[in-house]
Amino acid sequence: FIPDHIFPFFQTTSSALKGAIQLGITHTIGSLSQKPERDVLLQDFEVVESIFFPCEGSNLTPAHHYGDFRFKTYAPMAFRYFREMFGIRPDDYMYSLCNESLIELSNSGASGSLFYVSRDDEYIIKTVQHKEAEFLQKLLPGYFMNLNQNKRTLLPKFYGLYCVQSAGKNIRIAVMNNLLPSAVRMHLKYDLKGSTYKRRASAKEREKAVPTYKDLDFIQDMPEGLSLDADKYNALCKTLQRDCLLLQSFKIMDYSLLVGIHNVDQACQEQANEEAGAGAKGQVQKALYSTAIEAIQAEVGHMGSMETEDRTGGIPARNSKGERLLVYIGIIDILQSYRLAKKLEHSWKALVHDGDTVSVHRPGFYAERFQKFMCNTVFRKNALKTSPSKKRRAGAGPVKRAAGSGPSLMTQASSSSTAQSPLLQHQASSDTREDSEADKSEDERAQKL
Amino acid sequence: FIPDHIFPFFQTTSSALKGAIQLGITHTIGSLSQKPERDVLLQDFEVVESIFFPCEGSNLTPAHHYGDFRFKTYAPMAFRYFREMFGIRPDDYMYSLCNESLIELSNSGASGSLFYVSRDDEYIIKTVQHKEAEFLQKLLPGYFMNLNQNKRTLLPKFYGLYCVQSAGKNIRIAVMNNLLPSAVRMHLKYDLKGSTYKRRASAKEREKAVPTYKDLDFIQDMPEGLSLDADKYNALCKTLQRDCLLLQSFKIMDYSLLVGIHNVDQACQEQANEEAGAGAKGQVQKALYSTAIEAIQAEVGHMGSMETEDRTGGIPARNSKGERLLVYIGIIDILQSYRLAKKLEHSWKALVHDGDTVSVHRPGFYAERFQKFMCNTVFRKNALKTSPSKKRRAGAGPVKRAAGSGPSLMTQASSSSTAQSPLLQHQASSDTREDSEADKSEDERAQKL
Numbered sequence: 001f002i003p004d005h006i007f008p009f010f011q012t013t014s015s016a017l018k019g020a021i022q023l024g025i026t027h028t029i030g031s032l033s034q035k036p037e038r039d040v041l042l043q044d045f046e047v048v049e050s051i052f053f054p055c056e057g058s059n060l061t062p063a064h065h066y067g068d069f070r071f072k073t074y075a076p077m078a079f080r081y082f083r084e085m086f087g088i089r090p091d092d093y094m095y096s097l098c099n100e101s102l103i104e105l106s107n108s109g110a111s112g113s114l115f116y117v118s119r120d121d122e123y124i125i126k127t128v129q130h131k132e133a134e135f136l137q138k139l140l141p142g143y144f145m146n147l148n149q150n151k152r153t154l155l156p157k158f159y160g161l162y163c164v165q166s167a168g169k170n171i172r173i174a175v176m177n178n179l180l181p182s183a184v185r186m187h188l189k190y191d192l193k194g195s196t197y198k199r200r201a202s203a204k205e206r207e208k209a210v211p212t213y214k215d216l217d218f219i220q221d222m223p224e225g226l227s228l229d230a231d232k233y234n235a236l237c238k239t240l241q242r243d244c245l246l247l248q249s250f251k252i253m254d255y256s257l258l259v260g261i262h263n264v265d266q267a268c269q270e271q272a273n274e275e276a277g278a279g280a281k282g283q284v285q286k287a288l289y290s291t292a293i294e295a296i297q298a299e300v301g302h303m304g305s306m307e308t309e310d311r312t313g314g315i316p317a318r319n320s321k322g323e324r325l326l327v328y329i330g331i332i333d334i335l336q337s338y339r340l341a342k343k344l345e346h347s348w349k350a351l352v353h354d355g356d357t358v359s360v361h362r363p364g365f366y367a368e369r370f371q372k373f374m375c376n377t378v379f380r381k382n383a384l385k386t387s388p389s390k391k392r393r394a395g396a397g398p399v400k401r402a403a404g405s406g407p408s409l410m411t412q413a414s415s416s417s418t419a420q421s422p423l424l425q426h427q428a429s430s431d432t433r434e435d436s437e438a439d440k441s442e443d444e445r446a447q448k449l
Numbered sequence: 450f451i452p453d454h455i456f457p458f459f460q461t462t463s464s465a466l467k468g469a470i471q472l473g474i475t476h477t478i479g480s481l482s483q484k485p486e487r488d489v490l491l492q493d494f495e496v497v498e499s500i501f502f503p504c505e506g507s508n509l510t511p512a513h514h515y516g517d518f519r520f521k522t523y524a525p526m527a528f529r530y531f532r533e534m535f536g537i538r539p540d541d542y543m544y545s546l547c548n549e550s551l552i553e554l555s556n557s558g559a560s561g562s563l564f565y566v567s568r569d570d571e572y573i574i575k576t577v578q579h580k581e582a583e584f585l586q587k588l589l590p591g592y593f594m595n596l597n598q599n600k601r602t603l604l605p606k607f608y609g610l611y612c613v614q615s616a617g618k619n620i621r622i623a624v625m626n627n628l629l630p631s632a633v634r635m636h637l638k639y640d641l642k643g644s645t646y647k648r649r650a651s652a653k654e655r656e657k658a659v660p661t662y663k664d665l666d667f668i669q670d671m672p673e674g675l676s677l678d679a680d681k682y683n684a685l686c687k688t689l690q691r692d693c694l695l696l697q698s699f700k701i702m703d704y705s706l707l708v709g710i711h712n713v714d715q716a717c718q719e720q721a722n723e724e725a726g727a728g729a730k731g732q733v734q735k736a737l738y739s740t741a742i743e744a745i746q747a748e749v750g751h752m753g754s755m756e757t758e759d760r761t762g763g764i765p766a767r768n769s770k771g772e773r774l775l776v777y778i779g780i781i782d783i784l785q786s787y788r789l790a791k792k793l794e795h796s797w798k799a800l801v802h803d804g805d806t807v808s809v810h811r812p813g814f815y816a817e818r819f820q821k822f823m824c825n826t827v828f829r830k831n832a833l834k835t836s837p838s839k840k841r842r843a844g845a846g847p848v849k850r851a852a853g854s855g856p857s858l859m860t861q862a863s864s865s866s867t868a869q870s871p872l873l874q875h876q877a878s879s880d881t882r883e884d885s886e887a888d889k890s891e892d893e894r895a896q897k898l
């Protein structure tokens with residue numbers, strides 16, 4: 001399946017696009033490895049390297065049957081640095097993406113993007129629009145700063161940004177970490193924003209084997225949220241707070257938390273029924289800090305939890321029935337702020353409709369509501385220390401939840417959330433730009449409505 | 450002594466300026482400590498905080514007798530991060546700068562800047578011009594990137610940038626690391642650029658107790674240069690290479706290497722003559738990576754060399770007589786590129802005068818010549834392993850140099866210097882700006898002349 005706006009450029013199948021991407025990445029990584037190691041400089045973020053791949057081949061490029069194309073690599077030195085920071089060796093990167101065929105994912109989403117995943121499950125390739133690629137380039141210095149201060153982040157890991165240019169048309173692609181390992185069966189999937197306006201999965205989405213549900217679905221399905229051990233809950237909220245601050249500083253909104261839930265207990269039963277099923281014992285991811293648990297807490301290389309024997313980097317959690325879960329999360333869709341202008345009309349309709357629950361607001365408001373929703377509603381701090389249960393590994397049955405722990409969790413969670421607010425407020429007040437006042441008044445207006 | 454352009458603002462003495470600086474820094478560090486820890490964001494580099502200090506005091510500021518003034522702090526969050534990176538605690542910073550009186554240095558140099566040193570020898574306060582302060586602010590994102598990739602650097606450590614505004618006039622000051630610990634007697638001092646044009650200390654400078662000599666003086670006084678152990682020589686050249694690349698990327702020129710030389714053997718004799726002299730056993734510097742040896746090589750906290758029992762962070766070296774030296778170095782005057790326009794006329798005169806030895810050239814040429822001079826002429830790799838001499842600690846006499854090691858060192862040094870060139874060339878070629886071609890042709894022209 002190729003969306004209409006991409007179809008004309010690679011007319012045969014998406015295999016031509018995949019082939020061009022693989023030729024291009026092979027070349028760019030090869031040529032990069034010949035450049036000497038040196039520090040990344042500020043101007044490296046703006047470099048674009050370009051190479052032409054004629055069908056008949058050249059002294060630099062092999063012959064191929066994808067039609068003449070040009071391959072552009074954005075900020076090659078900067079992305080090399082990012083990959084190094086994430087422990088990705090050039091050979092591994094090239095091998096994963098180029099030596100085995102890419103798998104096209106069917107869930108292209110509302111954006112009309114194409115998604116490919118590398119066969120080893122490490123990398124996602126996503127087509128991005130012109131404005132998104134441009135925005136990512138602008139983001140790179142801030143991204144660099146964040147990575148250096150804060151390797152634990154739920155933000156997308158950007159490993160590369162490229163453009164395939166064919167017949168005068170451009171297809172831009174970003175290579176990112178894969179949030180949901182395909183070896184792990186996701187029993188539930190959510191795309192959460194902290195908004196309730198039109199945040200319910202469509203009838204069409206619900207027909208899928210594993211639909212991506214939304215905020216209203218979550219509130220309905222899991223009113224008690226996902227229960228995490230205190231240390232994991234605190235680490236998660238801290239990480240979200242830092243990530244949201246960065247997103248807010250770039251005036252980014254409309255991002256989501258993608259949540260994949262693997263139910264360990266359910267998987268055990270299924271496995272018993274289905275014989276050898278796809279349990280949570282999939283392949284270990286190789287990049288550093290790229291799994292959910294590493295993104296918030298665990299030491300790299302020490303992420304196997306005793307309780308679940310999980311080596312896929314899921315965050316151990318429980319549902320209200322006490323069933324053991326592995327939760328895979330990441331912040332997605334951070335490059336789409338430019339759509340704001342388009343959505344303004346929708347925003348006003350929404351404002352009239354349900355006041356402060358509108359999805360499109362000013363960045364500070366969006367960030368705060370997002371954090372509140374995640375740390376008060378979606379994730380809850382488990383008052384019980386679950387470490388004793390680690391010894392009960394054989395017993396796969398559900399663990400009873402202590403009565404009354406629900407309400408007390410609520411209180412804890414909301415108090416920790418108010419503790420976060422001053423930080424965002426400080427950011428707003430030290431913000432010297434003229435629109436900070438405008439922000440505030442609009443936020444206040446929205447809250448009063 | 451106060452230069453003319455500063456005199457009118459603080460009419461009494463420089464003590465009013467010192468007092469205002471101390472009040473201002475005390476306030477800004479105090480108010481910063483009340484702000485929560487958070488990651489530094491890109492826009493933090495542009496923030497300027499300002500507070501008014503009326504003579505009669507306010508609810509935020511104490512009364513004082515320096516005349517009404519306003520104190521501005523540039524990029525407070527960014528500099529807090531830099532200080533943290535250098536292991537400087539807020540209390541220590543404030544105490545060193547504000548709780549004891551600042552010492553004014555008499556060598557204000559050609560720039561007309563005032564210099565103060567903190568009583569504990571840690572910090573230098575230097576007055577900088579408007580354009581220099583502006584340039585430093587522009588430099589901060591690149592400085593941040595450098596610091597994160599490269600803690601070992603001979604570039605100035607910038608700990609703070611402030612402005613004292615009084616009677617409508619501004620005095621901008623930068624707080625930096627002190628390169629030459631005052632507890633260590635410097636027997637020789639050089640300001641080196643790699644140029645020979647007019648690079649000789651003036652007659653007036655020579656009258657001083659310890660004059661700051663220049664390139665031509667060095668070539669004359671120390672034709673065999675300063676001999677370093679291979680590991681230290683390599684570390685030094687590597688550090689200079691990285692630093693020069695950064696400077697070049699910002700089109701900075703006209704910087705110098707400040708070299709302070711303490712002659713250990715000479716000091717021993719002096720000490721014998723003078724009884725308790727000021728030897729090389731001064732106070733240990735507290736900031737991380739701030740001494741010369743840390744800037745190129747030694748582990749922080751492990752910089753005491755057996756041979757010299759040096760705890761002041763000097764780099765062990767030898768002169769041609771085999772005398773033991775401690776060398777204190779750092780790159781200075783990196784903020785003055787804006788003067789280029791003014792100097793163009795001078796540059797043309799110089800070009801006519803002695804061709805490729807002109808001090809003012811395009812940044813790439815300047816950086817390469819600077820590195821070549823330091824790594825071929827000033828510093829030489831010692832072919833002899835000097836570790837056996839560590840056991841001879843009692844014998845303070847000069848160690849004989851192996852005959853013939855001079856010329857072979859030259860060859861080694863120049864081959865290692867050509868190995869550095871491709872890196873700079875690569876930088877120039879990946880540089881997408883239009884003037885990179887212009888750079889090259891001018892460099893070539895200069896080299897041909």
